Every structure is written in structure tokens, then in C-alpha cells.
Amino acid sequence: MSLAAQDAAKIPEEIEWTWEVRPAHADAKLPNVLLLGDSITRNYFPEVTQDLTGVANVYLMASSTCVGDPRIEHQIAEFATMEGVRFQVVHFNNGMHGWGYSEAQYKAAFPAFMRTVRALTLESSTLIWASTTPVRIDKEVGPTNARVDERNKIALALITSAKISLDDQHALMMEHRDLYKDDIHFNDAGSKIQGDQAAAQIRAALSMNRLPKAQAR
Template sequence: MIRRHDMLWVAIGLSALLCVSACVQAQSASRPEVTEWTWEVRPDQVDQKLPNVLLVGDSITRNYFPEVQQELKGRANVYLFAASTSLGDPRLDRQLKDFAALEGVTFNVVHFNNGMHGWAYSEKEYAASFPGYVATLRQIAVGAHLIWASTTPVKKASTPGPSNERIEARNAEALQVMTHESIAVDDQYGLMVRHPGFYMDDVHFKPEGSSLQGKQVVGAIEKYLK
């Protein structure tokens, strides 16, 4: 026979479990932007003798991708996965795994940053999601050299974001993970903060700015090419 005292503790336990479940679901829920997109690019012809390089990022990455592709022509097969999906959004993990499964190649180097979106997520949520993001990259590119690119500064802040204050906070959180994981760093923030004349709008850069970024990306990648 179940006593009233026992039933009370069962009720409290169930209530606590439901509360925890609801909190986890809230933290892992997607918070889409007005416009959502993905952009995937692969080589026209894959040279099986060359190493495979993957750039992961957003529109900033998409803009310097052509420079990287051109600079590494004949030295690497260069792939791109760019998306508006940000850290904190559970879709990013699925999208990266689906992309890797579709390509079916072994990536030797992964250069990554998904920092210019997801401003509905707090810096705390962003930081909490970073270790899982790195784990997914290691899963889709087993044994690959990872290179993290810091998020670039913006010309003008907007609400709820981006702003350079928030970008710097996120870069600092990410850098702690990179240090702990012994992952190489490509300081794109430090590069572009020195070139305020290269903005095309409040966030993106003119072709000469993207070209400058691409050359630094290549410098970070080529030391790992065999």
C-alpha cells in the first residue's frame, strides 16, 4: 500500500523531472532568423591524390572561399559548408553530419567559424555549445587538423546583435576552448580590425577585404598540407 507521504515525494520527483526536461528542451530549441540559408560548394573534379580541406562558416566564410579555392588550386580539394545556423541551434550538428555523409571524403584540414549569426542566443549559451560543436567537427573529420577563425568585427552594431562587444566576448569564450583542445587559431578579428576601410556594409567586406582574409586562411591551412 502506497502511503500519502510516499505519493507526495513521487509527485515532487515527477515535477522536478518535468522541469529539467522543459529546461533542456528550451535550451536546445532552434531560434531561426527571418532568413535562413545553407550554401554548399564542392570541387568540380576531386583529385584523389590531393588532401581535402573543408571551410565551415557563414557568409563571411562564403565570401573568402573563392580566394582560398584559387590559392590552393592543385594543392588541395577545397569544400565549403556555410550556413546561417549558429552555435546553440541543434540544427547545426545535423547539417554538418548530413553534409559530411553526402560528400563521403576524408577531410585533412577543417577551418571553421560560425560566429556572425545566432544573436538570439546569449554568450553563455554560445559558450556552452562550443565544446559540442568541436566534437561534431572531430566526428565528421576524424584525425583532421582543426583551425578556428575568430569572428570578424562589425562596422556598426545592431540590436539584438551583432556588436563588437558581443563578438569580443564570444571570441574570448571560444579561445578558451581552443586552448583547452590545442586547436590552431586564425585571428581574423585581429586582421580585419586593422582595415576599417574594407567594409562593404556593416558586416561584410569588399572583394579586396575578402581576398585579404582568404590569403590569411591559406597561410593557416597550408602548413598542414602534405
């Protein structure tokens, strides 16, 4: 079977989900920011929202769908149609789900994923890739740190080539391995640390976007 044919196959998890949040009262004078990821992103989304109060309208799209699953581009496009806004910054991650997909499939599908994310933005917008965080304990069927590392390596090469910024959430949380609340997710203190770093990078990107073009180069 060809890699393209393999990529077209759906390998669903036992529980599939999406979680979308929009600002209750978006301010038309503020830029729009999107956090795109999974339940880890969902956990630090409130801290990012708090940190960027008065700075940006912060949206969330979290999903269990993995790069390699043909549904993900459709889900993101549907979200974009529903919200009807363009984002000045998209902070995005994908890599903790879809362990039925090989890393070869993940690599083959990642460029299309980036193009779909890029379609959410304005011409002057910034993309920020968040590396996938380490797990506390390797799972025999599921995430292992070796596979997380490989997916991060694949993603880093592709985002570097595409000149996309990196928020190294993996390196950050390697320094806080005492803050897990389960084998994958971090507790409130850990999520706050993650959210603060994500918000700082988003704030910096928004500041650069507001500079005149000659200064922003």
C-alpha cells in the same frame, strides 16, 4: 528553465540558409580541405580555392545556423554523409548569427560543435578555428562588437584547451576597417586578404601533416 532545455530551443532568423560547394573535379591524389562558416567564409572561399590550386581539394559549407541551435550538428552530419570524404584540414568559424541565443548558450553548446567538426576529419587531421570578425556598426537587435568579442573569448578558451589552432581573422580585419562593403561583410579586397591568411594557415597545416610523425611533434 534549465540551460539544457534552453539549448534545445530553436530561435530561427528571418532568413535561414545553407550554401555548400564541392570541387568540380576533385583530385584523388590531393588532400581534402573544408571551410565551414557563414557568408563571410563564403566570401573568402574563392581566394582560398585559388591559393590552394594544385595543393588541396577545397570544399565549403556555409550556414546561418548558430552554435546553440540544435540543428547545426545535424546539418554538419548531413553534409558529411552527402560528401562522403574525410578532411585533412577543417578551417571553421561560427559566431556572427544567432543573436537570439545568449553567450551562455553559445558556451554550453560549443564543445558539442567541436566534436561534430572533429568527426569530419582523419586521425592525423588539423582543425583551425577562425575568430569572428568585427562589425562596422553595432545593431540594436543583432551583432555588436561587444558580443562578437565575448563569443571570440569563449571560443578561444575552448579551442586552446582542445589544442586547436587559431586563425585570428578578427585581429586581421581590425587592421582593415576601411574595407567593409556593408555593416558586416568585407569587399573584394578585404575578402582577398582574409582568404590569403586562411590559405596560408591551411597550407602550413598540410605541410606539417605530411611530415613523418617524429618531425611533426
